[in-house]
Amino acid sequence: MNLLKLLKSPCHRADLELKGNELVCTESGRKYPVIDGVPSLIAEHSYTPETVDDECDVSVLILTRDEAGNIGKQLESTAKILKSLGATYQLVVIDGHSSDGTVEEALSAGAKVERQSEPGYGNAFREGLNLCRGTWILTLDADGSHDPNFVRAVWAQRNNAEVVIASRYAGGDAKMPYSRMLTSKLLNTFMSRALSLPVKDLSGGYRLYRRAALSDIELNGRDFNVLIELLTKLYLKGYQIREVPFFYKPRGEGRSKAALIRFALSYLGSCWRLWRLRNSIEAADYDGRAYRSLIYPQRYWQQK
Template structure:
């Protein structure tokens, strides 16, 4: 099982300096910084410090993930946000859990042993609401359907129709893996606060985009071969 760690960045110069040195490169087979067009020195710092950087062609978090998938050599793709919200210590535990045969493993902030220092009352309620909705609609039992910190089998991903281009991408992945009846696991993680930079998620817009995506998933069948 070959693993690729995709580190998503968009103007995260302060965070990458603090977080990337804590990632041990031998935890995974390949690491790629997927950058959305940073102009604050993120790309330069990463390259100067030996990280492979892939600058995506079109804008958007999900778009970046879909583009990197085409060049990643791993059978397992791991999504990691380079803004300080992902504690690297969870990476080897995600790899271990994937080895048990799961198709998708989420680093959960809300299962036993999980926690978030980054939540506000609004984001916590939003996470709970959308996770509950996805569990009811797609017969799943996520405690955290939204965290972008996760690992999945690339072949399973490619059989689905995951087409969200923005920050709704991880949640769509959760919905479709559940819809397809794939094997889903979770492990606890402790989410630290974002480090510097500016938050890209906007509660109202992201909430609306999530609702739109969920409605699309209710009515749209999965591709035949999945």
Template sequence: MRSDQRRQTASPSVVSMPVQCDLILPCKDEAAALPALLALVPAGFGVIVVDNGSVDGTAEVAVRCGARVVSESVPGYGAAVHAGVLASTAEYVAVLDGDGSMDPRELEPMLASVVAGEATMALGRRRPVRAGVWPWHARAGNAAVVWWLRRRTALPVRDIAPVRVCRREDLLALGVQDRRFGYPVELLVAAHRAGWVLAETDISYHPRATGTRSKVSGSLVGSVRTARDFARVLR
């Protein structure tokens, strides 16, 4: 489904009252994706775009679209996410990729489950909307990491938490240290050890916005580099 179609089919908010939650978007060269993506952010969510070394005007586009921009000079997904969490002043934080592949409206029921106390952290499991959205090498790497997580920790997850919602203070208290692509895996392991209740739900996984390129699944080299980061965390 195209982004314009998705805008026309917005669903009503699941959260019955305004809840203070910041949506953190770690971004590197995602200027082409941001206008359509930010237009879908539900009411009740603030937006923090963390510019992680972009050269395509990502920060300027984000500001024009009404987002708050934080710059993080240390390269890496974990570094960008952590910078966004530190910059947030909201009670809750949500994390979503800034490439337009996921719909922020699907954060609403996830946030509702955390606010209601049904889960300490709500997680999104990617379900491709059509064939070819998720390259084979990225899917295979994800499956290997999930298998290892389940085998080593008995975590009942089916994805590596590309989308997450939890209380900000709870997240900071975990003390996640990885600043590269191993961040979500370390987060899952730390949350499991801390006794968090994790709730995983399916989310739609769309093609990236035209004009953007994945730092993870865009190439076999990128997937291998990410797998290396995962392996370091799982030792």
């Protein structure tokens, strides 16, 4: 009996077809190597679903509100780095109805600027995604806390995963008040373990996404919880996530809009819904986790 025929693709739980020394997902086309007759269901390389038309290498997406004095420098510095990398780019800004010169500053830096139509970080994020046309989407904060020079390290990892995170907690660091640092680490550790995600920095917004992967999921979060929602849903589908150590520095001019309490409540409010999704049969790693489950009936059923 050929046991390979019984395997399912972890990215879509679809049938796998043996072609030479590779198993190929019949739905997505993603390939998995077979070495000495033993399949490895961790993709050998990243896969790009052919569902989007790319007009440039990377879209830079920044959400703003009253960031005059910061946004222009952030856009110009990021563009300079991307040019040095030989990447074609697009600058996209979603503005939350700033009352200062944020919009004018962003336009002067060459960005496409749209006014946010619905309140909330998650809504602004989705509006921005709809305007992005790059193969990749790079997200940064507008205030200078995300150093554009680190784009080089993130960009270098783009072919190893569908999401690359500039991580404060995977070998990186953050220069912030101790109470805020402790709360942030506890929140990230709790959410990571609750959702069984191999990610240490779930709340950081300095990320590089493959746009085609984002188009493969539906996002519903209205606020900061969209950041963890998309990681959970991408991992559920078998997409790869990689963290790169990053040093977070304090904001530039202005005052922080991301109040820690509001941030934490947004995350914890969506935890139960995401936990149920993470432990459903939709998860690409459901069979493996059920096989080792601490819940005896589930483990028994899977192993029999």
